[in-house]
Amino acid sequence: MTKVGSELRLDCNGAPIWLLLELTYKCPLKCAFCSNPTNLDDLDNELTTDEWKQVIRDAKNMGSMQIGFSGGEPTLRKDLEELVEEASNLGYYTNLITSGIGLTTKRLERLKKAGLRHIQLGMQSSESVTTHWLAGVDCFDKKIKIAKEIKRLGFPMVLNVPISKINIHLVPQIIELAAEIGVEYLELANVQYYNWALINRDQLMPTQEELIKAETQVIEARQRLGDKMTLFFVIPDYFEGRPKACMNGWGSIHLTVAPDGTVLPCSQARSMKHLNFPNVRNQDLSWIWHQSNEFNLYRGDSWMKEPCRSCSEKTTDFGGCRCQAFLLTGDASNTDPACSKSPHHSLITDAVQQAKITMNTSLIAREAGWVDLGVNS
C-alpha cells in the first residue's frame, strides 16, 4: 500500500526501520476489504504485554525507528497505552492505526500522555449508508465524532479511506469531509486484493473509467486545497501494467509481528501457506530477521526468474509483490502478475474484466467462523 512518504528510498543498512505490531486480529468491524487472515478462528493466542515490550526493545536494537500499532483493532488491547509509552520512551515515532471504534476522549488523552505521535484513522465513506455496507456495522457517526476529538487533542492525523467500486463515486465528498475535519493527510487507498478483499474482489474492484474519473477529481481538489491537505491517490497495480515496489523488497525495511508472535516480512505474507514463519516465542527477533530461511527466501534478486531476472526495472519494483504472485499464480517466485511482462498477466486483465461485468454488490463480511468453500477461487 502506498503510504505517506513511502516514495522515499532509504539506505537502511539492512535494518527493519519499519516495525508493525498487529496487536490483535479482533475487531468490532467486519470490513469486506480487510487484509487480516480469513482463518481468524485459528489465531487467538495473542502475545502478552511483556512479550510485546520485548519485541519493541529488540527491534529498537536492530534499528527500527517507526512503529505502527495496528490490528485488527489495536484499541481492544487494554495495554495499548503501556506499549505506546514503552516505544515512545525508546525514541520510536509512534503511529496508531485504528478504526476509531474503541477510542474515547479519555483514552486519547492517555495515549497523548504516553507519547503517541500520530493517528491513522480508517474510514469507509463520507456518509453512513456506504459506511455500514462496507464495514458491516453502523459506525459512521461514531467515527466522525472521534475524528474531531483526535484533531481537538492536536494529533497529526491521516485519514485512510480504502477505495472500491462501492465508494469511488463519493471521492469528492470524502475529500470535502476530510477538509472539514481538518486532517493533514488524506489517503485514498485503492483496495488491494488479499484475504477478505480477494474473496470480495469482483464486487469491490472499480473499473478503469471510474479510477480515471476519481483521479481527475483528486487532481482538481489538490489545486483547490493547496497546502491545507496532502492527498494521496495511486492508480492500483491491477491497472498500471507494472507492479508496486511492495514493502521496498522482501525483508528489506519492513517487519510485521502478528498477534500470536509470528514474524512476517509483510502483513499479508501469512497467506503463503507453504512457508512456516518463525515466532518470537521460539526464536530471537534479530536471528529471524537476519538468518531465518523465510526472511532470506526472496531477499535481494537471486531468487528471481524470468522475466524479472533480466529486467532493467527489477531494482525499481523488486519483481512486485511476492504474496500477490503466490495468491494468483501459486508460486511466490514468479513475477507479480500485475506486471504486463508476466506470462500470467491475463489473470489480472481477466479479473478486471470479471469485476466490470459483476453486478452483484453483496459483500462477504469479515467474521470469525467463515469457511472457504472454494466458490470464489
Place this chain on the structure above:
Amino acid sequence: MNTKSCITNTCFFNIHESFMFRWEPSQDAFVIMYPEGIVKLNQTAGEILSYCDGKNTISDIVMHLAKKFNANEDFILEKVNDFLEVSHDKGWIRITS
C-alpha cells in the same frame, strides 16, 4: 509554497511538533520522522536542524557552524538560508518569533 519572504536573519526556529528530530545511532545520522515517513539527513542538514531549538537565529546558527567546521561565514550563510527555507516549506520547522 512560497515562504521565502518570511525567513529573516533574526527569526528563531523550532521543530514542528508533528515531526520528531533526533540522532539515530544505527544510521549514524540525524533523522526526521513524521506520520509514516523517515528522512535520513546528511551531516550538514542534521547540524543545522539541531540548532533549531527556539534559541538560535540564522546568524547564531551560522556562527556555531563556522566555528565548528572552521569555515567562512558568508559561504555557510547561503547554505543555511537555503536549507531552512526547504525545511520550512516541508513543514519540518516553525518560526517561533
